[in-house]
Amino acid sequence: MSAIAMRELTKVYPNGVRALDALDLEIADGEFFALLGPSGCGKTTLLRTIAGLEVASAGSVRIGERTVTNLPPGKRDVAMVFQDYALYPHMTVQDNIAYPLRIRKMDRRGRAAKAADTADELGLSALLERRPGQLSGGQQQRVALARAMACHPQVFLLDEPLSNLDARLRLEARTFLKRLQRELGVTTVFVTHDQAEALALADRIAVMEGGRIRQVGTPTEVFRRPANTFVAGFIGSTPMNLVDAEVHDGELAVAGTRLPMPQDADDRVTDGEKLVYGVRPEYLDYSPEPVPGALSGQVVVVENLGSFSLVSLDVPTGDGVMDGVGDAVGVAGTTLQVVVPEGREPEPGDTGWVVPRPGRSLLYRDGELVSTAPAPAVPTARTGVDAER
């Protein structure tokens, strides 16, 4: 059980791809930490660099008290669970779990006992004599976890731990994984491209893009106050509404409507400044009647999502609003999405009004959050956010 600290970590592949770009990150002891990002953002490279399977081009990695930057993977005291689990097909479940102990030259009997104990903890006792090919996906995953646990590492590294399971099993495995991590208390880093998985599992999340970390924070921080439009568009089952806005007399002109200035931004903007206004579909209230201070538009699509519906509104562009400004990622233009509880869904073609809930809207300047607090407060970590991108 150890903290992990990375300083100026850079990885450039021989073909010139810069997978990690001077990245700083601290992961606390015992933390369940998610590396989240779209494919190609460097999250897997970062995990593999912590494991030692990739050699850093520059910078350092510390695990606990040791600098492990140049140590081979076997000397780092980490265990990794691979996306495909990498269970050895020619070994039984017991031999698979005991393999790390075999490498550590533990005698046969000790190995068998330890493997049986670990298997017991994960409910695998009945499967010890089977081969991986005879197990279901969920069982294979648990064998892989047991194998990682058997050698009592300082750090667990999980590469896309849930992506090989079908949807129902995934929820089950998610709960199981979270409980297991809590019980073991071992520092655990996992990679995922699924924001829901990261939000549900992690104590803290690092959202990555292009080899850099765009935001580090708790799931709540990352969800409520995305530090930039990239994170805003990536986090959440529905991306944040991002609409062009202009400052007028301490108010915001958004799609022809005057909205109150988000509270912590009001003394950081200048009159006439052009910004991007962001609000999550979950934080908008829909009304079929005209309401003061609401954006109005025509309902174009209603998507039923079970207990609620996602309604898309075409909001006509008002005078004070211009197109094509701001980060291209996730800018909704003049389409607004709003979450409507069941039973209150409008029909396509209806005219509707949406009101942002107070304290839940954000402003972005050049893609970065405008806020009095200098980026969401993260006590232990220096974020790698770079405003000059």
Add this chain to the structure above:
Amino acid sequence: MNTGTAPAPAPATDPAGEGPTIAVRHLLARIGRYTFLCAVLGFFALPLLWLATAPFDDTPTITASLPQFTLDNFRALLDNPYALSSLLNSVYLAAGTAALVVTFAALAAYALSRVRVPGRDALLYGLLLLSSIVTGTATMVPLFELAFRLNLIDSRLGVILILSGGLLPAAIFILKDFMDSTPTSYEESARVFGASALQIMRHIVVPVVRPGLATVGVWAVANVWGNFLVPFLLLRGPEKAPAAVIMYTLYTEGGQADLRLLSTFSLLYSLPVALMFVFVSSRYGFRFHGGIKR
């Protein structure tokens, strides 16, 4: 949507009208196909039938016929001083070559599969192309010269080395394919647990590609077993000659091929390879246990 269903019944009436002619054509095609298959089968089965009957025949001819049953041929073969020892010689050569080929091909294929070498594919294809010449008749003169200078004439080692050299490129090519299809995550997970390169090879890679190793081993043995030219030229006396060479010496006093000995020896000559094939395929078979979720 409505228009889509309308034409559907039309094709159903069409074949009904031409029914008989189509049925006849089908029948003729089928007869033709089976006749062809029988001819092909006969072409391959008759020599095997001869191999099964001639050794037990009093007076074998070059055609397969119902034998006048006798075991005298086997007795006569045992009287030949070199017959049985030549089979043993074949085993030496085949086992030696197979061991060398499997070992070095596995190491080379593993390296070529895992390490990024510039021009790797060109190297492999080049080797494959050249290897069809290396043990071929075309290079026999320089190979003989080489063996002579290295003092490897009349030595089993020389034969094994030259045969191995010829088989290695193709073996590497086959095994590299097996290695490529083995996920690297197996080795990476072992590395994270602290396994050394040799441990990974021994504990993980070799067991996982065992079907491939078995394939290459069998293939090498079969190749050496049937090779005549290399041992014929490099081994001087009949004491070290393998079965393929000794078969060439089975003549009657009159200089005619001794069909009684030849057929009997052919049977003994082919049995070990056939048995090995059955054994290996039942023991190592082409199974892959899974364990990687795709």
